[in-house]
Amino acid sequence: MSLSLHAPPPFRAILFDLDGTLLDSNMDVFLPHYLRLLSARVSHILPPKEFIAHLLAATDAMVANDGRATNEAVFAAAFFPLAGHPRAELEPIFREFYARDFPTLAQHTRRKPEARRVVQRAFDLGYAVAIATHPVFPATAVQQRLAWADVADFPYRWITTYENSRSAKPHRRYFQEICAQIGHAPEQCLMVGDEAMDMAAAATGMTTFLAPSASTRLDDATPEPTHRGTLTDLVALLER
Numbered sequence: 001m002s003l004s005l006h007a008p009p010p011f012r013a014i015l016f017d018l019d020g021t022l023l024d025s026n027m028d029v030f031l032p033h034y035l036r037l038l039s040a041r042v043s044h045i046l047p048p049k050e051f052i053a054h055l056l057a058a059t060d061a062m063v064a065n066d067g068r069a070t071n072e073a074v075f076a077a078a079f080f081p082l083a084g085h086p087r088a089e090l091e092p093i094f095r096e097f098y099a100r101d102f103p104t105l106a107q108h109t110r111r112k113p114e115a116r117r118v119v120q121r122a123f124d125l126g127y128a129v130a131i132a133t134h135p136v137f138p139a140t141a142v143q144q145r146l147a148w149a150d151v152a153d154f155p156y157r158w159i160t161t162y163e164n165s166r167s168a169k170p171h172r173r174y175f176q177e178i179c180a181q182i183g184h185a186p187e188q189c190l191m192v193g194d195e196a197m198d199m200a201a202a203a204t205g206m207t208t209f210l211a212p213s214a215s216t217r218l219d220d221a222t223p224e225p226t227h228r229g230t231l232t233d234l235v236a237l238l239e240r
Contacts, residue, residue, distance in 0.1 A: 011207050013157070013184040014122050014238075015175075017193035018133035018142070020213035021231075022119070023149035024110035027215060033108050041097045045085060054082040062136050063168045071135050071162040098140045106148045114231040119151045121235050128182050130158040132175070132191065132198075135165035157182040170200030179204070192234060196222040209234055 019025040035055070039048035046054075058079035062071040069077075080087050122129050133142055139161040146152035146159075158181040160174075167173040179186050191201035194213040202208050202223035210216070210225035211234065227237060 011127075011188050011190040013128040013130065013179075013182055013189045015130045015132035015178060015189055015191045015201070015206075016119065017191075017195070017198050018131055018145055018149065020194040020215045021192060021198075021211055022112065022115040022151055023145055024112050024213070025108070025145070025148075026213070030105065030108050033105055034102075037101045037105070038094075038097055041093055041101065042090065045090070045093075046083060051083070054079055057082060059136055062162065065167050067166045067173055069166065071165050071168060072138070075136075075162060098138065098144075102141060102144060106144075109145070109148050111148065111150055112231065114235075116150050118231045118235050118238075119154055121238055123154060125238055127238070128157045128184060129154065130160075130178055130182050131156055132160055132178055132193075134169050134197070135160040135162050135174070136168060137162060139163055169197035172200070172203050175201045175204045175206060199223050199225050202226070209237070 016022055019027055019030070035052050036048075038055070039046075039051045042051055058075045061078040062075050065071055065074045068074075076087060080090065083090065119129065131142070131146065133145075139159075142159060142161050143152060158178055160178065165174065165177065167177060175186065175189075175191065179189060186201075186204035186206045189201075190207045190209055191198055192209045192211060193199065193201075194211050194216050196218050199208050199210060199218070199222050202225075207226045208223070209227045209229070211229065211231055227233075229237075
């Protein structure tokens, strides 16, 4: 882990990524199972390949959101016309999916024993804590994944979901929105994550901590992380 031995942490708030960081979840593995189950739910209405193509196109629209509306609204505006079926018809099916099928996807993730310890320590030390997960899923999917990671029961200052976000990673606006919600300037925040899209927070002035996972793929365009290490190393940094 790269960190100074003497200088105290300059931050007062911590933003935790979820997948790959607090939850051992490789999206390259998880997403195909997710798409298969969800497309099966609507297969009586849309062929799976067609449904998935429309879903991914609407997700791309969310990621490109310029702040004009919530990610949920941007998704809806893109997806339902492509699908050719009204929101009132499809949304009850999606709700059923998240209630019955999505919980079974927990088998494709693993709990990190150190995740609860680091989140608990952050609260114990008085940091403002937010969950900064890629906001392309509804709140129910985020809450379920937090439960799979055994970190759902903390009083987070903010949790990003597609209902409450108007941007997405890696855009600067996404991190700035969180700062506005938690009442701390970017320079007072630490972003903890495992992907290049998390390290993009450095563009706002945030301190960053890279906790590598199977999904970690950095390139020359990725800002150099301020710190690197395990979640156990992060505990040591917070306790300095």
